[in-house]
Amino acid sequence: MENVLIKTVDLKKYFKTPKGLLHAVDGVNITVESGKTLGVVGESGCGKSTLGRLVLRLIEPTSGEVLLKDQNILKYNSREMKKYRLHMQMIFQDPYASLNPRMSVTDIIAEPLIANNLCKNQKEKNEKVKELMDIVGLAQRYSNSYPHELDGGRRQRIGVARALAVDPDFIVCDEPVSALDVSIQAQILNLLMDLQDQQKIAYLFITHDLSVVKHISQTIVIMYLGQCIEEVSNKELFHNPLHPYTQALLSAIPIPDLSSRKHPRYIIKGEVTSPIEPEPGCRFRTRCPHATTSCIGRDIPLFEVEKNHKVACVLFER
Amino acid sequence: MNMRRFVFAVCLMLFLFSTAFSLQSVYATAKDNTLIIAHYGDTPNFDTHNNINDNGMRINTILYDPLVRMDNETYEIYPCIAESWSVSEDGTEYLFKIKKGVKFSDGTEMKLSDVVFSMQRGMESPKAVPSFARVIKAEGIGDDTLKLTLDGPYPEFLFALALPTAGIVSEKAVKDKGEDFSMDPVTTGPYMLVDWRIGERVLFKANPNYHMGEAPIKNVEYRVITDPNAAVISLEAGDIDAYVGVPPSSFKRINKSPTLELHTGLSFGFTFIQLNMARSPFDNPLVRQAIAHAIDKEEILYGIFEGDGEIVDTFALPTYLGFTDEVEKYPFDLEKSQQLIEEANLSEKTEISILLYTAKMSKLSQVLQDSLADIGIDVKINQVERSAFNDAKQRGDFDIICDGNTFTAPTVDESIYTVVRTGEYFNDNGYSNPDVDQWLDEARVTVNDNDRAELYKKVLVQLSKDLPMIPITWNKANIATNKNLLGVTANPWSFYNVYDFYWQE
Amino acid sequence: MSKKLYDGLESKEINRIKKKSQVQFVLSHLFKNRLAVAGILFLSIMIISSIAIGFLVDYKVIVKHDLRNKLLGVSARYWFGTDGFGRNLFYRIIYGARISLMIGFVSVAGSTVLGGTIGSIAGYYGGKLDIIIMRFIDIQMAIPSTLFAICIVSVLGTGITNLLLAIMIADIPQFALIFRSSVMSVKNSEFVEAARSNGCSTYRIIFRHILPNCMGPIIVQATLNLGGVILTAASLSFIGLGVMPPTPEWGVILTEGQEYMRDFPTLVIFPGLAIMLTVLACNFIGDGLRDALDPKLK
């Protein structure tokens, strides 16, 4: 764990709503090692996107710390923050909404360079853009195109190129492939993995798709209603899921194989409850088949069951 | 929430709206014997002493009886509430013998005390100034004589008393009703108020107790039609029987119509251009004369006013006491005008604007603007609201004013005294000539007609030389009526006593 | 072999990619709309002829009375006849386009800039500032804009400049609202978030990312308002609170003609037609722009 790049300490973000405080992210501790990928999985509304934005300080957390190489970035003012932004970038979910429709491909990719004064002149800028386009596999002839003229896969490549422009150490990928078709999805996943190999970039990979996250990440964090309920290594996840929710999630995923027909499927009842002013206790207990009274009344912390495997469930509490 | 409730609610709302707006049945405008006269505006109220609105005064003419009334054509004063009258030697005391047996519209008898009360009420009211400006005392003598004391001789006083601002009110009604009196007056006039729909119409019926006998036309309606063209259409369509103040552009049409008749006559008023003598370049008499020469009065009269009026060179008509033809005349002569301007040697170009407020004057001012452009003076037209106009005029903040006036009686004093006498209220253009002041004041205390005529002559001649204002045309008054309506003559004030009218059998 | 085929497809693809900027794209769409083209044509003709008439005819001829020739019918010399002052109605109407369009363009530009500033600030910063600005806008919106313009003209006095100011002030809240809502909708989009994560300054975010993407509805609104402003200006002149005669403003010409409406209806019909067609042209263009800028088409 000496390679820790990003670490959050008890990160919290509460939103004000007319019905009360919405606990979007509620005390999350994650660690991203440099050059590695941390996957974050959860259903819609579990706070995973909020977590991604908190880590980048695109929104201000309610409390907690975000440490970039042991520096708490939350302490910096906006000018200092600008410097740190160069280390951290983001790739967005919707390749249609995340590109400014009024700017050409070159302009979009060059935007971080210009905003941070990273290139001295037009020529340097153009060369850098050209280079980036080569890296992500975009043909040069698209450099004057506008996003609306391109398809989803190419748009997402632009998004990747933009994130790479400032040579970041760390990229938050917020569901970068969920809006894409399977064949394109695979292209982008390969691209991201290649980039990691070449440039040793660390990813915080947010998705709702367990199979994708398993494919790309070394460590996986499962979130439920703003809390981290299981942290597990890639290999362990499929063989030894511990938390009942993780088990349900794994079982719910239809596997493109006939063998799955034989297994009885384990389907959890009910739906995600509202994260507005939750009572203390395990947030999954309303749907959990193993729920007991011990699940109520106190927040269950994440504790290590085995090496590289932490879980927040009373069943495994020692 | 379901659909049925929604539909029900919509129906309910529609029902409520429709009942709220259910057209109040329009009362029958019985064509049989109702005379409908239209004016351009509505009256604010029906209080004779508190109403100097044109339209209000027209209404008060038939609602109230003054002490005396004026004949439309001969300008002769004839008795009404006052049977007869006499003036003291020095012209400051008037004795009126009040008619007996006059009844108010509520049936009560009019007493001398009512008349005295009315006079005193008028004197107190700031709005009844046209009638009472110079009255200092009103008292009853015996049981049928009213004595009015003035602050000086005032030969035109009877005209002032004939105005509808000097009506007779019931003392008891005024005291009982308080503020409501102005909405529901008790009067001795030929007609009584029946109904008023603000901004639309006023209905009257003949006063059955009228002291001169009940009016031949039993019902009268005063209708508001702000647009004169619309009024002419209504006239032609027979919707209304008479309209006061027809625009000249419609004269042809009315004269051609087989059912309509146009009655015109000279009014107590003229159209003039006032030059601000306190300001450059109008402080230079040459410039004033140049302007006078640049005005083509004939073109204005026939081109703009459609011949409605008479060209004048001075501020009096030939019938007026003291009228003279020996005044300086300024015929239309552009060359002369340009020459005068050159002589005046206008060095600085100042910004000159014409101030006005009515649409009628807007046309005149456009023509004036063109004329002045011909002699090298560029002017702007500044049409403002009436209140702003009065304001600017009083402050003397103007260059040229295009205006028309109306006064109480057909005399030279009435037409010019307040406008040219130094320090008078309407003298806004800084004109001051001690000689003129002296002659005007002298004429006021001179009882002998010949002597007064001489003084007025001197004043008029002097004014034509000084040129504080340039007279353009003498205005005319008109009323267009249904041909079947008889007894109509144009009133110089445009206040019509419907009592004189009657239907052709 | 297969490599060659691959290239073949790629070259085909190149043809398919429209190398058009956003502006060209919108314009090409706009020019497909026949009504919008008609509007542009009409407006251009109006603008060109109203400028040309300034060179061909002396302004004095346009405003100078000639009472001997008043109220003439349509003839070769007087295409639309003459008015109550004997002036050439055709000249006056053509010249009037200058005034009406000038009032229109300037006041729309003014209210766009002012309203835009207020609206963008309210929309971008939100919070208490937004609430305060919105209350002010509410207040002004609750007063009918015609009434508001009349009040302002009454205070400032009549005349072209004052009329222009009055209309401009009365239109500000409308633009502020549009700017505010577009800024608010764009503000939360992902590409703005991306710009922020790239370290763009607030200034750069507003001017480079947010405002260009708000322009669509604003351009449409401005074009449509152009027509509205011309109408309001004419209305105010019509009730005697705008431009003063003899300036050949359309509302003024109409008012002057109203007196002779019964016998010479052309004095009312021609200036009215001029107003209507100009406003119609603006509306056609605005409508065409709205369709051309419609994101659903892209």
Add this chain to the structure above:
Amino acid sequence: MYKYILKRLLLMIPVLIGISFVIFLIMSFMPGNPARLLLGEKATPAAVEKLTEELGLNDPFFFRYYSYMKNVLQGNFGISYRTGMPVIYEIRARFPTTLKLAFFSIIIAIIVGIPIGILSAVKQYSFIDTLSTVLSMGFISVPPFWLGLLLIILFSLKLGWVPSYGSDSLKHFILPALTSSACSFATLLRMTRSTILEVIRQDYIKTAYAKGASKPRVIFIHTLRNALIPLITVIGINFGNMLGGSIITESVFGMSGLGNLLVLSIRSKDVPSVMASTLLLATLFGIVNLIVDLAYAFIDPRIKFHYR
């Protein structure tokens, strides 16, 4: 729900105060002395001065505003400078005309605009659709005062079917209502068309077809009610615009309504009348907006849910 209505009504108060302040401020900048207007040209300067003092016109601005508002809160809208009568008399007499005019116009606009809008949406790109588009654009572009004059020329002067002037019978309302409904009819038509086209594109319309619902059923049961929601706003806004537009319409047709009163009062610097009529119009405007919002809740359960 009642709580919500109350809240909205309370929220109107600051807006009304703001409006009164703005108008009072503007009016106080207007040149001219009301006292002189009230007394007429021939009144003596002394009398004018006395009245000026009595009306409190020499007081400082804020004091005047304060005392005016105090009176308004006591239900006293003051004495009109123009007529010398209580303002409330005139407003009471004129208000129904304006309301009636606006009401008739909006009814005409709804009756004509919505069905044609539906027709042109259902038959999109047909001849009817193009015709109604061009027609509605024409109506939006036509100057209301000019349309009024043309209607007068045609129907009153040439044909003599309806009176051109006045406001006393239903007949008198025909031309003015047509005139002032022209613009809102056109906007309503266009809005109906576009919202219906918008709604028709929605998935639940596809669902309705998939259920086997016939086309008229889909349009009248599913589409129209959903489309009604934005339409209500348009109707509300138009109603407000009509109150403002009454200034022009009433002056063309010489109707004695609030609009006419406003022009008259502004011209004669009749502050109390202007204030009272503006406040009345603004209140009405606010109430119409409130009704619009409540109608939303009535039609759209999502919003109703929100209010609880």
Add this chain to the structure above:
Amino acid sequence: MNGNPLLEIEDLFTVYNTEIGVVKAINGISLQLREGMTLGLVGETGAGKTTTALSIMRLLPEKTGKVIKGAIKFEGKNLLDLDEFEMEKIRGKEISMIFQDPLSSLNPIMTVADQIEEVLMIHQSDKKKKSYNFLQNSQLFLRSNTKIERKTDEILELVGISSDRKREFPHQFSGGMKQRVSIAMALICNPKLIIADEPTTALDVTIQAQVIEIMEKLKQQLNTAMILITHDLGIVASICDEIAIMYAGEIIEFGTVEDIFDRNKKHHPYTQGLFDSIPRLDDDKPRLKPIRGLMPDPTDLPASCKFHPRCDFCMDICTKQNPLPLKEQMHMIRCHLYSGSKEL
């Protein structure tokens, strides 16, 4: 292989006339579906899956969409020959449809019960007369009768919604509940065929599992045939009997579940590519093998094999000729790779 053919699609061609040009959405597909069977229609965006469904329902966008060739026989009747009124009787009663987005596919201003009952009412009244008495059977003037109400309660309970909530509006339900309502609506008339267009794509995984379970259960209970449109091979594997894989408006491979998911059998290169593109939970591929290139432009499709520009096995013939379908029992593939033999 049980049952008679319920739905037969023969050589169907559907196009959209758009501003950009003619979009060839379906290019000659033929299908057979027997009673009680579930057919999975798999493909990526733009493959023509939804267009197939809309063509069957005859709900293509009126102005642009058009079937230009082919037949759709439902119980022997060609649906394309029916007039609109007869079609209305079939929709919702014989064939019903479930849409992708439960959020937008329910009318937001009608209660759930109203929307379900509407289906019953429409199909009750039109037995009588061939007339558009649309107002008579609307809720405007008629409250639903008890029979209908009971049926609604039943179906709601069946999909797992308490009948107490039936007077609530769609916005008061969560996404999964809404999709259950859609299912209830589709099932209430006991249709013979349900077309489900990506019914679970918009839902979370755990909810998706719930919904799929219900659909499976009900299908078996009611013995309804179903066409399931999806891009998710996992869902297909878990509930479908037969699978058709679509690419650019053509069915490029068809077979039973066993045929398709048997990795040892021959497959179309596209099918192969799809399987290789999916990251899987159960094995640790270091790298995915994506299909290169992009979907072809639907306005400008190659006349020959539609997949050849992206195909790793592209041959000369592929650029010139559209392959004919090759069959082995149920299993069909359209590819020149296997055209050496008459059968697979």
